Each structure stands twice: as structure tokens, then as C-alpha cells.
Amino acid sequence: MKSTKAVATTYLATLLASGSCFSASISYPDRFQHEGKLNAYLRSAYINTRISNDLIEDNFGGFSTGSELGGLGVGAILDYNSNYWGGVVGFDASLYGVAMIDSEQDSRDLFDNDDGSNGGFAKIGQSYLKLRHVGEGWNADSQIGRGRFDAGTLVSNDTRLVPGSYQGARAHFNLTDMGIGPLPGTMAFEAAYIDRSSPRDRQAFGKLISQSGEEISNVYTYGVNYDLKAVELSYARGVSKDFNENTRYGLTLQAPIGETAGVILDTQYYRFQKAGRLWEQDWSVGDAAYDKEATWLNVNLGLLLDKLRLGVSFSETKAELSNGNLGYAYFDHADNVDGRMDAWTRSGNDFNNHGERTWQVGAEYDLSGISLLGASLDGFKVMALYKQGNFDAVNPFSGQKTDVWERQNEYRVYYRFDEKEYAGLSVGLIYIDYRIDQDFVALVSAQPNNVVNGSEARVYLDYAF
Secondary structure: OOOHHHHHHHHHOOOOOOOOOOOOOOOOHHHHOOOOEEEEEEEEEEEEEEEEOHHHHHHOOOOOOOOEEEEEEEEEEEEEEOOOEOOOEEEEEEEEEEEEEEEOOOOOOOOOOOOOOOOOEEEEEEEEEEEEEEEOOEEEEEEEEEEOOOEOOEEOOOOOOOOOEEEEEEEEEEEOOOOEOOEOOEEEEEEEEEEEEEOOOOOOOEEEEOOOOOEEOOEEEEEEEEEOOOEEEEEEEEEEOOOEEEEEEEEEEEEEEOOOEEEEEEEEEEEEEEOOHHHHHHHHOOOOOOOOEEEEEEEEEEEEEOOEEEEEEEEEEEOOOOOOOEOEOOOOOEOOEEEOOOOOOOOOOOOOEOOOEEEEEEEEEEOOOOEEOOEEOOOEEEEEEEEEEEEEEEOOOOOOEEEEEEEEEEEEEEEEOOOHHHOOEEEEEEEEEEEEOOOOHHHHEOOHHHOOEEEEEEEEEEEEO
16 A cells, blocks of 8 residues: 555646646547557547737738637547567557648648648558566666657657657666665666657658758757655756757655645756757748757746645746847757757746746646536546746837736646546646737747737547547
């Protein structure tokens, strides 16, 4: 039986954290993979985004994509996960399929058949050789080929109909007996190398490219994580050849309070740097996010009280850009490569503009045990987030530095069916409303799509067979 401390720290591991908690997906295919079986996973997603900017609409004829974006579609994942022959070697493969039901001019990355038009597609999303070995106090595993490779500063994005994937290799090495005194501890090392990418909305595996379309030959990344349950230290570094270098430092402190409560203090510091001629090319044509380097500090305090989770977050960004645009902290390794960003304040719009300070408060409540009009709400969770940021930007019409405020409200409802006949089925609804008080920011920002007023509704329906 788990101790009180073990139970509390298990809950704390998901305490209003980033990544999987704040990303838009409701479930993840990997949690349904079973060794030696064929696994099927379906997702239906609807995204409707409405944007507005009086300055652009009155003076420039509106947005080229129109003011309504999004689409409705169905995605399917068929995963084959082999056994490990001899306990060491195996082979996995996945078929991805996406069918369009409806789409606006910009489908919000639900569909793209590589020529810029919206449409369905099918592809071999994964095809890799896997290796594993378990020893006394340690274990190691690796993948070579095409797959969902997460390591260091690299992630496989899974927030639309099917996840993205990469071509390359990934390896993990874990030391399981690294405790100190009464604290159990593990130390994990990870590394990955990729040279091709197939984003979540694309059919083909293509070359890595910079924001301006220049070819990047490869990305390599590595990291180490030391977890003592009460204290966790992490370090990760990634290098996109001749483009950028990203580094992440993390410190997490957590402790139980009684049997069903706990507290967590999570601090993350990111440093992003240019790494050569490809970044300089992006800068020269106006596509770079910063001149030489950028930083992003994120400090978070979370509290678990039985079924209630509360979180307060603060972040500060520095990303100076001297080509006339407003810089931001760019955390990806290419235009078609997704970088790992676990900042709690990364939800919806990233609030990572140069000089920006951001505050966020969030709450999630598990409605299990509550009834509404006689109907049980077991399996329902609700979440609300409020975020606001402040930074300075130069108004191109007046030439004056202007104080800018942006804010975002976000509401989520999740439901996972526990009934035997519906096991594996889950549904999620998300509504986001974003406002910025200065319309001119969209004209000077290096990420103009992230600084226009708008609202977004999302509905996800997932089923794992």
C-alpha cells in the first residue's frame, strides 16, 4: 500500500503543472499503448477562433485569412507495439489518418496537405526499432527511426487530431537507486537527435526549416533529471545547427499536507541563444524573435486541497529585438519542430513578449461525489484560469513608447467515462477569451498572430479502444 507521502507526491506531480495539464489535448495516445497488441485511438476535434483588430480592419482591409478560423475533423491512430524479443529488441509502427469534415480558410493546424490547402491525409506516423535493457538499479531504452520522440528540449506536439513525429533517435538511461537518506531518488538521462519532421497537420516528413524557410540540417538535445520526490532538479539543452541553442534549468520543491493535500513550488529558467548564420538570415529578413538571446523566468506556487487544485504563477521575459519589431522568447528549434516549454503561464497565448511580466491564477475542481438535478457528476473536472501581462512597445504612428496590457480568461470542462461499456471515452470543452488594449502591437510584433483580440471554442472527443 502507498504511504501518505507517496500518494501526496503523486497528486502533486500533476498539480496545475504545464505541458500535459495546460496543453489543449484531453488525452494522450501513449497512455493507451499496450505491449504486444494493436491499439486504436480516435479523436474528433472542433476549433472555432474569432479574431478582431479595429486598426487592421479599418486601415488594411482586415485579415488575409478572414476573421473566423478553425475546422472540424476526425483523427485516427493505429499503434502496433511489439513485445521485446529476448527482452531486448522490438519494433513499433503507427498509422495516422485525418479526415476533414469542415474547415475555414485557416484551419488552425487541423489540416494541411503540404501545399497550404486544407484537406485530409494519411501517413506512417511511427516506424522505429526499439531497444531495452534492465539491470540491477538501472534501466535503459531507445528508439531509432520515426516516432514520437520526447527528450531534453524537444517534444512531439499532440494538441490537434494526431500528434507530430520526427525522424531520428531517442535514448533514456535511468538510475533507480539514487536516494539520499529516507528520500527515494532516481536520476534520469535523456538524449535525442532528429533530421526530419512531420508536424501534427502535415502528411510528409520534411526537412527542418527556419522561420524564413532556410534548411536546418539537424537538432540534438540532452538532459538530466534528479528526482528525490521532495526535491527535483533538472537541466536540458538543445542545439539546432546554425540556428539556435535552448537551455532549461528547473527546481521543484513539494511536500504533502496531511493525507489529501500538498504544496509545490516550481521554478524554471530558460535561456535561448542564436547559434549562427541561419538565425542571422532570419534576422536580416525580419523573421527572428530576438537579436542574440532571450530569457524566460517562470515561478509557480501550487496547492492541492483534496479535490481542489490552486495555482499562482509569475513569469518575466527578456527578448530584445532591434530590427524594429517587438521580440519574444522563441522556444522551438525550427518552424516545424516543437520545443519543450513547461512554464505554467504557457496556456493559450504565450505572454512571452520582450519586457513582459505576467501573473496567472488558476483553479481546478473534481466534481466527483456531487449531483446536479439528481445526476451524478462523477468523472467531471472543471478548470478556470486568468492571466494578465504588461510590457512596453513603440507605437509606429506616434513613435512613442506605450504601456501595453493583455489578459486572458480560460475555462475548461473535462469528463472521462468510467462505466465499463464506455471505458476509454473522454470529452473536453475549452473556451478562451483574449484581449489586448493596443491594436498597433499586431503591426510591430514578431509574433503578430498572438497579439490580436479574439475568442476560441474547442471541443474534443477521444476514444481509446
